[in-house]
Amino acid sequence: MVSRRNFLGRAGAVTAAVSAAAVSKVAMAALPEPVTQHSPDTMPPLVPERGRPYNPVVTLNGWTLPWRMNNGVKEFHLVAEPVVREMAPGFKAHLWGYNGQSPGPTIEVVEGDRVRVFVTNKLPEHTTVHWHGQRLPNGMDGVGGLTQPAIQPGKTFVYEFVARRPGTFMYHPHADEMVQMAMGMMGFWITHPKQKHPLIDEVDRDFVFLLNAYDIDPGAYTPKVMTMLDFNLWSWNSRVFPGIDTLNVRKNDKVRIRIGNLTMTNHPIHLHGHEFAVTGTDGGPTPKGTRWLEVTTDVAVGQMRQIEFRADEEGDWAFHCHKSHHTMNAMGHGVPTMIGVDHREVVSKITQLVPDYMVMGERGMADMAEMPMPLPDNTVPMMSGAGPFGSVEMGGMFTVLKVRRDQKPGDYGDPGWFDHPAGTVAYEWTGALATPARDRDPGRSAMPARNRPAREIEVQVRKPDRHGPH
Amino acid sequence: MTTPRHACAAAARGLPLVLASLALAGCASFSPDGGFDTVEQVAQERLGKDVVWARTAENQNRIDTRVAELLTRPLTVDDAVQVALLNNKGLQARFFELGIGEAELVQASRLPNPGISFGRLKRGDEIELERGYHLNLARLLAMPLVRQVEERRFAQTRGVVTLQLLSLASEARKAYFNAVAAEETVRYRRQVQQAAEAGAELARRMAEVGNFNKLQRLREQGFYADATLGMARAEHAALASRERLTRLMGLWGPQTRFQLPERLPDLPEAPTDQPEIERAALAQRLDVQGAKLAAEQTAKSLGLTRTTRFVNVLELGRAHNSSNEAPTQTGWELGLELPLFDWGGARVARAEAVYMQALSRAAETAVNARSEVREAYGAYRSAWDIARHHRDELVPLRQRIAEENVLRYNGMLIGVFELLAAARSQIAGVNACIESLRDFWLAQADLEMALIGKPGLSGAALALGSSPAAGDVGADH
Numbered sequence: 001m002v003s004r005r006n007f008l009g010r011a012g013a014v015t016a017a018v019s020a021a022a023v024s025k026v027a028m029a030a031l032p033e034p035v036t037q038h039s040p041d042t043m044p045p046l047v048p049e050r051g052r053p054y055n056p057v058v059t060l061n062g063w064t065l066p067w068r069m070n071n072g073v074k075e076f077h078l079v080a081e082p083v084v085r086e087m088a089p090g091f092k093a094h095l096w097g098y099n100g101q102s103p104g105p106t107i108e109v110v111e112g113d114r115v116r117v118f119v120t121n122k123l124p125e126h127t128t129v130h131w132h133g134q135r136l137p138n139g140m141d142g143v144g145g146l147t148q149p150a151i152q153p154g155k156t157f158v159y160e161f162v163a164r165r166p167g168t169f170m171y172h173p174h175a176d177e178m179v180q181m182a183m184g185m186m187g188f189w190i191t192h193p194k195q196k197h198p199l200i201d202e203v204d205r206d207f208v209f210l211l212n213a214y215d216i217d218p219g220a221y222t223p224k225v226m227t228m229l230d231f232n233l234w235s236w237n238s239r240v241f242p243g244i245d246t247l248n249v250r251k252n253d254k255v256r257i258r259i260g261n262l263t264m265t266n267h268p269i270h271l272h273g274h275e276f277a278v279t280g281t282d283g284g285p286t287p288k289g290t291r292w293l294e295v296t297t298d299v300a301v302g303q304m305r306q307i308e309f310r311a312d313e314e315g316d317w318a319f320h321c322h323k324s325h326h327t328m329n330a331m332g333h334g335v336p337t338m339i340g341v342d343h344r345e346v347v348s349k350i351t352q353l354v355p356d357y358m359v360m361g362e363r364g365m366a367d368m369a370e371m372p373m374p375l376p377d378n379t380v381p382m383m384s385g386a387g388p389f390g391s392v393e394m395g396g397m398f399t400v401l402k403v404r405r406d407q408k409p410g411d412y413g414d415p416g417w418f419d420h421p422a423g424t425v426a427y428e429w430t431g432a433l434a435t436p437a438r439d440r441d442p443g444r445s446a447m448p449a450r451n452r453p454a455r456e457i458e459v460q461v462r463k464p465d466r467h468g469p470h
Numbered sequence: 471m472t473t474p475r476h477a478c479a480a481a482a483r484g485l486p487l488v489l490a491s492l493a494l495a496g497c498a499s500f501s502p503d504g505g506f507d508t509v510e511q512v513a514q515e516r517l518g519k520d521v522v523w524a525r526t527a528e529n530q531n532r533i534d535t536r537v538a539e540l541l542t543r544p545l546t547v548d549d550a551v552q553v554a555l556l557n558n559k560g561l562q563a564r565f566f567e568l569g570i571g572e573a574e575l576v577q578a579s580r581l582p583n584p585g586i587s588f589g590r591l592k593r594g595d596e597i598e599l600e601r602g603y604h605l606n607l608a609r610l611l612a613m614p615l616v617r618q619v620e621e622r623r624f625a626q627t628r629g630v631v632t633l634q635l636l637s638l639a640s641e642a643r644k645a646y647f648n649a650v651a652a653e654e655t656v657r658y659r660r661q662v663q664q665a666a667e668a669g670a671e672l673a674r675r676m677a678e679v680g681n682f683n684k685l686q687r688l689r690e691q692g693f694y695a696d697a698t699l700g701m702a703r704a705e706h707a708a709l710a711s712r713e714r715l716t717r718l719m720g721l722w723g724p725q726t727r728f729q730l731p732e733r734l735p736d737l738p739e740a741p742t743d744q745p746e747i748e749r750a751a752l753a754q755r756l757d758v759q760g761a762k763l764a765a766e767q768t769a770k771s772l773g774l775t776r777t778t779r780f781v782n783v784l785e786l787g788r789a790h791n792s793s794n795e796a797p798t799q800t801g802w803e804l805g806l807e808l809p810l811f812d813w814g815g816a817r818v819a820r821a822e823a824v825y826m827q828a829l830s831r832a833a834e835t836a837v838n839a840r841s842e843v844r845e846a847y848g849a850y851r852s853a854w855d856i857a858r859h860h861r862d863e864l865v866p867l868r869q870r871i872a873e874e875n876v877l878r879y880n881g882m883l884i885g886v887f888e889l890l891a892a893a894r895s896q897i898a899g900v901n902a903c904i905e906s907l908r909d910f911w912l913a914q915a916d917l918e919m920a921l922i923g924k925p926g927l928s929g930a931a932l933a934l935g936s937s938p939a940a941g942d943v944g945a946d947h
Contacts, residue, residue, distance in 0.1 A: 218883050219874070332878070335885040336686075340679040341672065349668035350886070353661060353893040356876045357886075365882065373880040382882055 031118050031156065032068045032077040036100035040086045042245040044412060045206075052110040054192035055202065057258070058412055060209040060247070060399075061239045062188075065105035073114045073160070076107055078129065078187075080151075080173075081122040085184065087235060088243030088329075088380045093214060094221040095184035095238065096123060102238050103210050104187030107171070109163045111194040116160045119151060123180075126150035129159065130174035131189065132260075133282040133304065136161035144175030151175075166193040166200060167284045168258040168304045170210065182225040184238055186210055186262050199285035201308065204253035204409065209236045211299065211321075211397065213263040218330050219376035229264060230333065234326035234396035241327070241398040242385035246414055247319065249311045250407040258306045261299040268322040269305070270296040271401065273313045280306030296322055311403045316387075316418045321397035329395035331382040338362050366393060388417040500576055505568040505628050512632045512756075516922050517639050519548075519555050523565045533557060537725070544729040547646045547911075550719060554642035557720035561638055564631045571627035578620040582610060601790040615771065622767045629760045633923045636756070638718065640919040640926070644912050645715040650730050651908035652708035657732075658901045659697075659704040662894050666690075666697035669890045690887065697894075734907050737861060741854040744847060747921070751843040756923050758839050761832035768821070768828040775814070775821040838924075846913070846920035853906070853913035860903035868899035 098104025673690035
């Protein structure tokens with residue numbers, strides 16, 4: 001949970017190359033105490049006790065940074081530091097983040113607030129913080145070299161500006177940006193509207209998460225920062241399924257989900273069972289007339305999408321990136337396709353050399369999720385997650401929206417699996433099957449084939465054979 | 471050199487001639503062992519092995535029985551050496567050189583045949599009968615020298631035969647390790663081939679159902695083809711090394727079906743530390759001893775040349791002349807060369823040169839022996855270190871890499887072909903370990919040989935035995 005332990009006291013536990021002594025005690029005394037989060041779980045929303053009231057967000061597998069009021073200014077303290085992030089149970093990554101986690105804590109303010117953010121650098125190299133999407137004085141934009149000198153290790157800088165427009169924003173370094181983002185330096189920023197806004201609806205649940213990607217060799221801990229596209233871990237808030245929490249809502253709740261993309265590719269985010277509208281971008285709320293309903297929205301690189309829907313269908317609804325590789329965990333991209341390959345006799349030869357060898361992929365890759373097998377250390381299987389009917393066979397950017405009639409308002413706890421009403425689950429047909437009629441002459445009228453292949457090629461459908469002798 | 475002969479030679483010089491000639495005649499006979507005792511003794515002391523000279527049918531039977539008995543079980547290295555020492559026909563042929571040498575020695579020890587001269591002279595009515603018994607005294611006087619030459623040659627023959635025996639033992643030892651290692655290599659090569667075969671078969675089936683294209687399939691086929699080639703080479707190497715051992719052990723017919731153990735002996739826990747190795751080698755090495763002996767003997771022959779240079783043609787005879795007209799004349803007759811033109815200086819100079827040559831040879835032999843034994847010990851130490859490194863570092867490392875690869879295969883991070891490639895590489899690592907162990911045993915055989923005679927150092931072979939580095943089978947996920 002949230003600990004308010006002293007900055008200096010914690011320093012010993014930090015693995016950074018920077019020593020605590022590098023930060024002056026006197027200087028620290030005037031700063032808001034840095035707050036650190038040790039748990040990767042989803043924290044309850046931080047309801048404001050002071051300042052202008054607002055409806056707080058819930059950061060998926062994350063938390064909101066507490067602040068202090070100082071003469072009418074909201075003061076936050078971000079500490080950039082190396083962290084150990086549990087990306088899924090049994091798999092920890094050595095990342096860089098803020099205040100003990102990657103992504104860093106969500107910062108929530110209200111339109112018109114004067115905000116002062118102290119940024120202490122406990123990384124082994126300089127950094128800055130860029131406030132992605134904010135209107136602010138140019139010198140507060142956080143671009144190292146361009147608008148400010150970089151924050152050297154051990155130094156604390158102050159950013160101060162007024163949160164001028166409501167919306168969904170991010171923060172991330174703009175100094176050695178490639179490395180620091182590949183290492184997980186990022187966080188969310190929400191500016192709530194000061195008063196009722198014609199384009200911003202009141203919602204019952206407001207979830208936020210960032211899309212990020214890492215390339216960590218199975219069994220290793222630190223991301224490979226030079227990877228550009230061939231990542232092997234596609235994550236939401238640096239968590240991979242089954243390590244991602246579910247989105248638990250009450251039936252008929254108005255739900256808002258804000259998604260920011262800090263990976264290097266786009267992500268078509270897809271929700272089952274409901275239609276949603278994109279109600280906001282990095283630029284702010286979308287005009288009502290531009291909103292249309294859809295079930296997938298593409299979140300491009302460096303973009304924000306804010307989607308809204310009424311959760312009026314009970315059940316456990318899949319919610320995921322529609323790039324199917326992004327719903328897998330680490331896997332070999334060069335592994336040959338083994339589907340349909342008869343392994344008889346060959347298996348015994350191989351097992352003479354590799355006694356632990358097991359045939360996989362002969363019928364597809366679902367075996368992978370069905371047979372738990374020893375893996376390299378610090379690795380999650382490429383597909384896993386047990387559902388009520390078996391393995392969900394997913395990883396990476398996948399989670400579940402749980403809509404329940406009896407979920408209490410403000411309760412974000414997991415209600416368990418959906419109890420389907422009788423007759424509402426797909427079932428096995430046990431009656432007789434008529435032979436389907438097949439058209440043997442496709443393209444007859446529209447485009448008759450002129451040059452047929454010399455030999456008629458007929459694609460044989462190879463039926464999966466689960467009981468083959470192996 | 472056996473004592474009775476030596477005593478004989480001394481006696482020949484000191485005693486009156488007749489006695490001397492009798493004594494000489496008395497010791498010019500064959501020894502019961504034919505000079506074999508020395509050889510047998512060396513085999514016992516240095517190798518702990520028996521040797522039998524198949525001079526009689528009984529001896530040959532002993533050999534055959536013993537060899538048959540040794541061949542009933544998988545051969546140890548000592549068995550192999552024992553069989554070679556008993557059964558190698560080349561060595562037996564060498565033993566007969568002892569017989570030849572001894573015969574020559576005996577020949578040289580025999581007294582020259584005395585001569586008789588008989589003359590009948592007539593002068594008018596006078597008939598003179600002249601009878602003379604003469605003995606080539608020079609030859610008699612020179613006999614010790616000739617004997618010494620022959621003895622030296624005989625000693626040399628014994629030395630050569632002994633060295634041949636030791637060298638055969640060393641060769642047999644090395645051939646044994648080579649043969650065992652080669653058979654082990656064949657087993658591992660077969661496993662590599664199996665892995666490649668499984669890959670090729672799988673690739674064929676992949677191509678059959680359309681998952682692989684021709685290129686991918688042919689690549690896997692290529693591994694298999696290479697592995698088959700490697701297998702054929704290994705089988706040939708195994709055959710050749712086994713045949714070499716067979717030849718050294720002198721086996722033929724059904725005997726060639728002798729069994730070898732499946733594995734080389736384990737690496738000793740620690741290498742032998744031998745700080746005094748040079749001294750030991752100088753004390754023990756037969757070639758060093760031989761060179762020393764040769765120098766001593768040339769020294770003796772130099773002395774002899776000096777003392778006998780004037781007395782080189784000396785004739786002694788007993789004259790017995792009778793005449794029908796006069797009393798019988800008897801007396802001694804001695805002929806002596808006058809050293810007017812040849813004072814023997816050239817012969818002395820030659821003998822001195824020969825002596826100095828022998829001294830230099832002895833010095834060279836000693837220097838070489840020291841160096842060879844150092845080299846052999848260095849090779850032995852390195853071979854031990856390398857073999858231990860293979861056993862304790864490389865093989866476990868490859869084993870762990872293989873295990874990690876299985877885990878990565880489990881997680882579908884690598885495919886079956888990478889797994890098979892890793893398995894092949896792991897097997898190659900095991901094979902390299904076997905080769906390093908073989909090299910150690912070869913180096914040890916060389917070292918043992920270097921301590922007793924001139925070794926046939928196989929040190930350069932150590933540099934071979936290449937193997938891919940441990941980390942090269944990492945698979946990209």
